[in-house]
Amino acid sequence: MAAQQTCGNFTILDAPEYEDVLQCMRCGFCLPTCPTFVLTGRERSSPRGRVALARAVSEGKLDFNQAMKEEAFFCLDCRACTTACPSGVKAGEVMEVCRAQVHQQIPAPKWQGALRNLVLKKMVPNPGLMETSMVPARLYQKLGIQWLVRNSKILKLGPTWIDKAEGMLPELHRPLRPQLPDLSLAQGEKRGTVAFFLGCVMTLLYPEVSRQTVKVLNHQGFDVITPKEQKCCGAPHLTEGDRETTREIAAFNLDLFLDLDVDAIVTDCAGCGAALKEYEEILAERKDHERLSLFHQKIKDISEFLCERGIRTEGLKPVDKSVTYHEPCHLCHAQGISKQPRELIKAIPGVDFREMKEASWCCGSAATFSLKFTDESQKILDRKLENVRKTEAEILVTANPGCHLQLAWGLREANMPQPVLHITELLGLATPD
Amino acid sequence: MIAQDAMQQLEQALGKEKLVTAREDLLVLGYDSTPGLHATPDLVVYPTCTEDVVKVVEVARDFNIPLTPRGSATGLSGGSIPINGGIVICLNKMNRILEIDEENLTATCEAGVVTLDLFNAVAEKGLFYPPDPGSQKISTLAGNVMEDAGGLRGLKYGVTRDYVMALTCVLADGSMISTGGKSVKDVAGYAFKDLLVGSEGTLGIVTEITVKLIPPPQTKQTFLAYFDNIRTAGEAVSKIIAAKIIPSTMEIMDKATINCVEDYVGIGLPRQMAALLLIEVDGHPAVVAEEAEALKAILDEVKAAEVHQAKDAQDAMKLAEARRTALSALARVSPTTLLEDATVPRSKLADTFTLIEQLTEKYQLTVGTFGHAGDGNLHPTVLCDERNEDEMKRAHAFYDELYEQVLAWGGTVSGEHGIGIAKKGYLAKQIGSGGVEVMRRIKSAFDPQGIMNPGKIFANEGE
Numbered sequence: 001m002a003a004q005q006t007c008g009n010f011t012i013l014d015a016p017e018y019e020d021v022l023q024c025m026r027c028g029f030c031l032p033t034c035p036t037f038v039l040t041g042r043e044r045s046s047p048r049g050r051v052a053l054a055r056a057v058s059e060g061k062l063d064f065n066q067a068m069k070e071e072a073f074f075c076l077d078c079r080a081c082t083t084a085c086p087s088g089v090k091a092g093e094v095m096e097v098c099r100a101q102v103h104q105q106i107p108a109p110k111w112q113g114a115l116r117n118l119v120l121k122k123m124v125p126n127p128g129l130m131e132t133s134m135v136p137a138r139l140y141q142k143l144g145i146q147w148l149v150r151n152s153k154i155l156k157l158g159p160t161w162i163d164k165a166e167g168m169l170p171e172l173h174r175p176l177r178p179q180l181p182d183l184s185l186a187q188g189e190k191r192g193t194v195a196f197f198l199g200c201v202m203t204l205l206y207p208e209v210s211r212q213t214v215k216v217l218n219h220q221g222f223d224v225i226t227p228k229e230q231k232c233c234g235a236p237h238l239t240e241g242d243r244e245t246t247r248e249i250a251a252f253n254l255d256l257f258l259d260l261d262v263d264a265i266v267t268d269c270a271g272c273g274a275a276l277k278e279y280e281e282i283l284a285e286r287k288d289h290e291r292l293s294l295f296h297q298k299i300k301d302i303s304e305f306l307c308e309r310g311i312r313t314e315g316l317k318p319v320d321k322s323v324t325y326h327e328p329c330h331l332c333h334a335q336g337i338s339k340q341p342r343e344l345i346k347a348i349p350g351v352d353f354r355e356m357k358e359a360s361w362c363c364g365s366a367a368t369f370s371l372k373f374t375d376e377s378q379k380i381l382d383r384k385l386e387n388v389r390k391t392e393a394e395i396l397v398t399a400n401p402g403c404h405l406q407l408a409w410g411l412r413e414a415n416m417p418q419p420v421l422h423i424t425e426l427l428g429l430a431t432p433d
Numbered sequence: 434m435i436a437q438d439a440m441q442q443l444e445q446a447l448g449k450e451k452l453v454t455a456r457e458d459l460l461v462l463g464y465d466s467t468p469g470l471h472a473t474p475d476l477v478v479y480p481t482c483t484e485d486v487v488k489v490v491e492v493a494r495d496f497n498i499p500l501t502p503r504g505s506a507t508g509l510s511g512g513s514i515p516i517n518g519g520i521v522i523c524l525n526k527m528n529r530i531l532e533i534d535e536e537n538l539t540a541t542c543e544a545g546v547v548t549l550d551l552f553n554a555v556a557e558k559g560l561f562y563p564p565d566p567g568s569q570k571i572s573t574l575a576g577n578v579m580e581d582a583g584g585l586r587g588l589k590y591g592v593t594r595d596y597v598m599a600l601t602c603v604l605a606d607g608s609m610i611s612t613g614g615k616s617v618k619d620v621a622g623y624a625f626k627d628l629l630v631g632s633e634g635t636l637g638i639v640t641e642i643t644v645k646l647i648p649p650p651q652t653k654q655t656f657l658a659y660f661d662n663i664r665t666a667g668e669a670v671s672k673i674i675a676a677k678i679i680p681s682t683m684e685i686m687d688k689a690t691i692n693c694v695e696d697y698v699g700i701g702l703p704r705q706m707a708a709l710l711l712i713e714v715d716g717h718p719a720v721v722a723e724e725a726e727a728l729k730a731i732l733d734e735v736k737a738a739e740v741h742q743a744k745d746a747q748d749a750m751k752l753a754e755a756r757r758t759a760l761s762a763l764a765r766v767s768p769t770t771l772l773e774d775a776t777v778p779r780s781k782l783a784d785t786f787t788l789i790e791q792l793t794e795k796y797q798l799t800v801g802t803f804g805h806a807g808d809g810n811l812h813p814t815v816l817c818d819e820r821n822e823d824e825m826k827r828a829h830a831f832y833d834e835l836y837e838q839v840l841a842w843g844g845t846v847s848g849e850h851g852i853g854i855a856k857k858g859y860l861a862k863q864i865g866s867g868g869v870e871v872m873r874r875i876k877s878a879f880d881p882q883g884i885m886n887p888g889k890i891f892a893n894e895g896e
């Protein structure tokens with residue numbers, strides 16, 4: 001049957017596809033996995049409710065109003081609903097598209113627009129500038145403080161939360177991007193060449209992690225090329241609903257990386273990986289579909305890549321530790337990568353792997369941790385920490401800078417001893433220098 | 434529209450934060466999982482205790498406002514849809530488990546406790562609450578009670594009704610009744626509890642439920658049997674029952690369902706097979722071993738294409754989980770999934786499958802069939818597009834013809850999803866006008882004003 005394009009009260013540019021919202025059969029399977037529903041008990045703050053609202057706008061039954069704006073930005077974009085939905089509905093993505101509608105349909109307060117433009121248009125896309133001046137804004141976003149500011153009313157936050165939030169700010173490092181060599185060579189028998197996509201937050205907050213990623217890749221037999229001109233992956237712009245800038249950035253990165261002669265484009269940031277894999281959709285209007293799908297095929301999360309190629313265990317030093325693993329939403333829900341990190345961890349000699357309960361429950365892209373400021377959310381936070389505690393593992397491993405920040409802060413607040421390590425840091429411990 | 438005075442009284446009684454009036458909220462509180470049905474309430478209330486419920490009913494009574502109870506809105510017959518407007522009363526925030534009584538083997542819960550949450554809570558104490566509808570991870574206990582929900586374990590363990598021991602209920606005049614109790618036997622007075630179970634919110638609002646718990650089975654074995662022909666699967670079911678084996682679970686999925694579910698779960702279900710049966714036997718280890726042997730012999734005899742056994746408990750759980758997603762997974766393929774709930778005596782299963790195949794052909798439709806085969810309860814699901822009028826007409830003709838035969842065989846139009854809005858027309862056909870008349874009299878004894886979930890179960894003239 002011909003797909004019927006209904007835009008209703010959406011503007012034509014960047015509207016959710018009607019077919020996508022019609023797909024929801026309202027079974028409610030997604031409800032218990034959605035942090036914002038669990039937190040509020042409100043149907044409109046659930047995936048089912050959000051899709052129904054989008055459908056009502058498509059059908060002209062509801063204006064694209066303030067409530068739509070609220071839901072578009074209250075949604076954590078954690079994609080737990082995508083994994084939970086047997087019908088293949090992607091409520092998180094529908095909300096992401098709705099964010100673009102917000103900018104088209106609801107004028108932002110002037111100061112906010114100006115700040116947004118400055119932050120997103122001028123700074124982030126250019127690695128040089130971003131690294132000097134964009135730190136606070138990017139962090140503000142990544143830590144979910146922005147989400148809190150925006151939703152403080154819905155969440156009924158008291159006046160003092162912002163002071164507490166300051167405690168979440170991590171330490172900044174000298175950016176890694178300029179320090180990494182353009183090419184670092186494989187060790188042992190060479191198995192191929194990869195390009196490294198180095199995320200903004202990784203280069204600033206976790207340079208040591210990405211250094212380990214390169215070291216591990218080299219030791220596993222891969223030459224690593226790190227193109228210095230690469231730009232931000234576009235996730236911050238997408239998150240903010242600025243699809244136009246996202247398209248510009250995407251086009252730039254896509255051409256830059258596809259011009260390299262590499263077997264794969266590897267990233268160690270789950271958020272970047274998810275965004276890069278969406279380029280195909282974001283740039284769908286381009287004619288060179290083959291190039292788009294080639295790019296998609298080449299993007300690999302580090303765990304995905306190493307598992308596909310098979311991890312070389314000879315020469316690895318034992319790491320005699322017990323380890324548990326928290327699944328980043330942008331890895332398990334957005335990219336469907338769930339088995340691979342566990343396989344890698346288990347492949348390290350000496351490691352005692354302990355599965356935690358509810359490993360894929362969102363740690364918070366702000367929600368759970370930041371929400372420590374409300375009573376209900378304290379429960380959600382406690383639930384995650386309790387699950388970590390019960391494993392009695394010595395190390396907590398994850399694979400995304402957002403989760404890394406949240407978890408490290410949460411554990412510290414709860415006086416728990418576990419360090420948080422990125423999966424390549426753990427592999428790094430096993431890899432000789 | 435709700436009268437200004439009524440609003441004021443409600444605000445005073447409950448406080449503003451429990452009332453919802455914004456259009457965007459109302460829009461998403463007027464559907465359930467039944468395709469094509471939607472209505473917008475005038476007001477939604479979220480009570481957090483029985484007293485709140487009483488206050489809401491009192492105002493509704495005084496101002497003659499329709500009241501529609503809602504749990505998690507996973508109903509499949511439109512029960513929680515406010516077709517006459519008025520107030521939707523959402524019970525999903527009343528979700529505390531009040532007591533697990535290990536001496537009497539009972540649990541007492543508020544109406545909005547999620548089925549799976551209760552299952553897990555009692556499991557932690559080494560007890561077992563068997564009813565497990567496909568929607569268990571979000572459906573509420575009151576929703577289960579009001580629809581008398583079945584589940585995957587219905588064959589051996591029965592349905593929700595078999596576990597309800599006591600109910601606390603607010604009636605349409607604002608009075609409360611408690612019916613039943615923790616005693617296992619009780620013949621004092623009319624069995625109100627049994628009347629309320631399955632009444633779809635038309636007799637009163639349940640606020641508290643006490644259910645029976647049992648010790649969990651010591652062990653179980655899970656099998657997957659594949660078939661080249663769905664009729665054969667039906668025969669297998671009849672033969673297993675006739676051999677006096679009562680598996681705890683005996684679920685069927687046809688080819689279309691297998692493929693949709695596999696698209697979602699990706700656990701290696703056989704895409705090319707015509708049907709599969711998921712069979713579980715549980716209980717005492719010696720009995721289980723015996724039943725498993727007998728089961729395999731029957732599957733052999735009817736020439737099942739392949740028989741596999743689940744490796745371990747986790748593997749078995751994955752299979753049951755996969756089966757639970759069947760309906761939602763079928764919704765992947767088409768915008769609209771019209772599902773039915775036909776139930777036949779189990780000796781008629783193979784014939785029912787043949788009939789479904791014939792009718793699918795006749796009306797040129799795409800149909801996926803799955804269901805609780807062991808209960809004779811099938812969900813033939815038409816995969817269609819509500820925007821295609823002609824296709825919808827054919828779908829309805831398909832069901833009309835199917836039901837005519839199902840009733841002729843002594844079956845029922847609804848095994849577990851209830852009548853609600855969707856099946857009002859069929860009810861009289863099944864129970865006759867005399868039956869409907871008695872039901873009407875009972876209804877007006879409970880609810881003389883007709884404010885409790887109006888527009889459900891009973892067809893108006895011309896409907």
Ligand SMILES: Cc1cc2nc3c(=O)[nH]c(=O)nc-3n(C[C@H](O)[C@H](O)[C@H](O)COP(=O)(O)OP(=O)(O)OC[C@H]3O[C@@H](n4cnc5c(N)ncnc54)[C@H](O)[C@@H]3O)c2cc1C
Nearest residue numbers: 504505506507508512567573575576577582583634639849
């Ligand atoms: C994917 C899927 C699978 C399903 N599988 C099964 C299955 O295997 N077996 C089965 O039997 N059903 C199944 N169902 C149907 C449905 O889940 C059940 O009917 C369930 O019991 C409904 O619970 P709910 O909380 O969602 O109730 P709702 O849909 O909210 O309400 C159901 C009815 O109960 C009334 N009600 C709700 N709460 C109260 C209350 N406190 N007092 C009075 N009346 C009340 C409502 O008015 C309505 O008439 C399935 C549904 C879906 C979507």
Ligand code: SF4
Nearest residue numbers: 024025027028030085
């Ligand atoms: S989004 Fe998916 S899981 Fe959620 S109600 Fe719709 S169909 Fe069901």
Ligand code: SF4
Nearest residue numbers: 034076078079081092
């Ligand atoms: S993306 Fe996360 S927060 Fe948003 S609707 Fe889905 S589950 Fe809820």
